[in-house]
Structure formats: structure tokens, C-alpha cells
Amino acid sequence: MINCNGSLYPEDQEILTHSNRGLKYGDALFETVRCVNGTLFFWEDHYFRLMASMRILRMEIPMEFTLEFLEEEIKRTIAENNGADKAVRVRLTIFRNEGGLYAPETNDVSYIIETKLLDSPFYVINEGDYxxxxxxxxxxxxxxxxxxxxxxxxxxxxxxxxxxxxxxxxxxxxxxxxxxxxxxxxxxxxxxxxxxxxxxxxxxxxxxxxxxxxxxxxxxxxxxxxxxxxxxxxxxxxxxxxxxxxxxxxxxxxxxxxxxxxxxxxxxxxxxxxxxxxxxxx
Incomplete structure (x- = not known):
């Protein structure tokens, strides 16, 4: 399941349009977070980096975008994908809403949360050829x-x-x-x-x-x-x-x-x- 602005959709359902600003202009940010057994690794650092980045890009930060709100939405998405007791890769993408050309019609944003299971609950050293x-x-x-x-x-x-x-x-x-x-x-x-x-x-x-x-x-x-x-x-x-x-x-x-x-x-x-x-x- 994919979480888009708090609503959950099947992974194969189309939820973005051709007017998406992330698609058209790369007008988006993302955070990739590791979550193990319900614990988001270094979540505060990820959150504050995201907030700072949104300010630099002059995106409007929604009032509900608190540390706790986004953490809860991430965990809800993980649970819906049967990963609450597993190691999970989370991607949180923030993009400016549709409208405009290079100059946007609005600085309001939307978000998408995706999850994927990982093999190991902790960081491990890969000793293979690299x-x-x-x-x-x-x-x-x-x-x-x-x-x-x-x-x-x-x-x-x-x-x-x-x-x-x-x-x-x-x-x-x-x-x-x-x-x-x-x-x-x-x-x-x-x-x-x-x-x-x-x-x-x-x-x-x-x-x-x-x-x-x-x-x-x-x-x-x-x-x-x-x-x-x-x-x-x-x-x-x-x-x-x-x-x-x-x-x-x-x-x-x-x-x-x-x-x-x-x-x-x-x-x-x-x-x-x-x-x-x-x-x-x-």
C-alpha cells in the first residue's frame, strides 16, 4: 500500500497525474529512512533536514507536519504493509502541488510514503567485491x-x-x-x-x-x-x-x-x- 496525503492506495493504482511538479520539474524532496521493529533510525535528524530543505525551496510547510504526525503516518503505512515487526526501507517524498510552469501557482505540498522490506534488521558490512x-x-x-x-x-x-x-x-x-x-x-x-x-x-x-x-x-x-x-x-x-x-x-x-x-x-x-x-x- 502507498500512503498519499493520508489515504492508502494499492501499489498498482495510479495516483499522480501528468501535471505533477515532481515529474515535470523535479520540484520535490525525499527522505529515505530505515525502520526496524517500529523504530525509525535517526528520525529526528531526517525530519529536521526535511523541514530545512522545504524552507530553502520555499515550500509551504503544513501545520500538521509535526515530527509526530509524519512518524505516525510512516508507521501506519508500514503496518498496512505487514512490516511493523520487520526491517523496512521507507521513502517519504514531498512535492509542490500542481499548477504553473517554472513559477508555481501554489507553494502548498503533498506527500507520498512508500515502504519495502529489508533483509537485515541492522547495518551489516558487505564483504563482497565492490x-x-x-x-x-x-x-x-x-x-x-x-x-x-x-x-x-x-x-x-x-x-x-x-x-x-x-x-x-x-x-x-x-x-x-x-x-x-x-x-x-x-x-x-x-x-x-x-x-x-x-x-x-x-x-x-x-x-x-x-x-x-x-x-x-x-x-x-x-x-x-x-x-x-x-x-x-x-x-x-x-x-x-x-x-x-x-x-x-x-x-x-x-x-x-x-x-x-x-x-x-x-x-x-x-x-x-x-x-x-x-x-x-x-
Missing amino acids: EVELFKDYYVNKDMLSSLKTTNKILNVVASVYAQENGYANCLLVNTDKQVVEAINGNLFVVKGDTVKTPPLADGCLNGIVRKKLMEVIEASEEFQLVEESISPFELQKADELFITNSVVGIQPISKYRKKVFSNTIAKKLVGKLNARARMGS
Whole structure:
């Protein structure tokens, strides 16, 4: 079942029209949240990021869009899909209502909630082959819009097609200064010795929730040093480890970039700490 503005519809029922602004202009935002046994991982962070993003895009935030209201609607949708006691991937999409061309006729919004069952209740490390390559056909802009989770993801789509055509598991995206920014579907971390490095938001990377939580974990650790600085492509092959983070997978180690094969020792250490944070809900 799909939840559209509080009403539940079968997945195969058409509920959007050709005038939908998310379809026509990419005038939409989304949050992807992991839910396990009724607990939404890092829900407050997702909620406040969504509210901030709506303000930046000048969307009208409905009075009922409280933290509690959206959480309840998400859980109701999960329950309708028999996932209340399971691990679930949730996608909450917010789009400006129909009308207008580039300039909208209204800033009022609608929402859709979708759910899908996951295999594991906690973040686990995938130790299989995961080779990546740089995608340099097009670039990420260094601005605030790039840090938002909007549906304007054509760069990510084209990079995904490139990865499929060339047998890569993922691609790393670069910005207009030719610095490495992120992966197609998550933030990038580079490990060298006890230093864990990730690009700053000013470079154009997504303001990821798990990125934020993992940075907090690393900063609180006496074992590692966190560095938030631009990453040059030349650094990748000198690293001990590379890994990607997002809200559904948690931490995905990169096994190979060009001729360099990487370990995943630090990723394994950090995933346990990330799971602990998720269970605490903070």
C-alpha cells in the first residue's frame, strides 16, 4: 500500500497525474529512512533536514507536519504493509502541488510514503567485491542545492548507467573543482592510518544523515581522527580504505578502485558503533 496525503492506495493504482511538479520539474524532496521493529533510525535528524530543505525551496510547510504526525503516518503505512515487526526501507517524498510552469501557482505540498522490506534488521558490512570508478562526464555544483535531497538526480542516473555499462558497482562523483565529492548513492569516507576523512558540504556533497552520525562517532572516539576536507582523486589510491555511507545500507566498503585493493578493517569497527547509535535513536 502507498500512503498519499493520508489515504492508502494499492501499489498498482495510479495516483499522480501528468501535471505533477515532481515529474515535470523535479520540484520535490525525499527522505529515505530505515525502520526496524517500529523504530525509525535517526528520525529526528531526517525530519529536521526535511523541514530545512522545504524552507530553502520555499515550500509551504503544513501545520500538521509535526515530527509526530509524519512518524505516525510512516508507521501506519508500514503496518498496512505487514512490516511493523520487520526491517523496512521507507521513502517519504514531498512535492509542490500542481499548477504553473517554472513559477508555481501554489507553494502548498503533498506527500507520498512508500515502504519495502529489508533483509537485515541492522547495518551489516558487505564483504563482497565492490569496485568503483570516477565519473567525470558531468560535475556536481558547489552550492547549497547540491546538499539537498531533491528529486533532481539526473547526474546520479547517468552515472549509474555508466557504472552498469562498465561493470562497476558504483561511481564517485566530482565537483566543478575536480574534487571527489560523494558516490552515486551516498557520502564518501577515506581512511589513511587512523585518520578518517570526508568532504565538506561546501564541496557540494549531500548533507547525509549517516554521514553526520558517523562523524559524531569518529569525533567521540579516541581511536580515530576526523578530518573534513576536500579530497583529491590522487588521494584515493593512497588510502587504506574507502567506504560509502547512506541511511539504508549504513556503511558500504569499496573493495577496489582502479588497481588498488582496499581493506575494510575500520569500516567493520565503525559499523558496530553506528548500530549502537541507531538503537539509541540518536
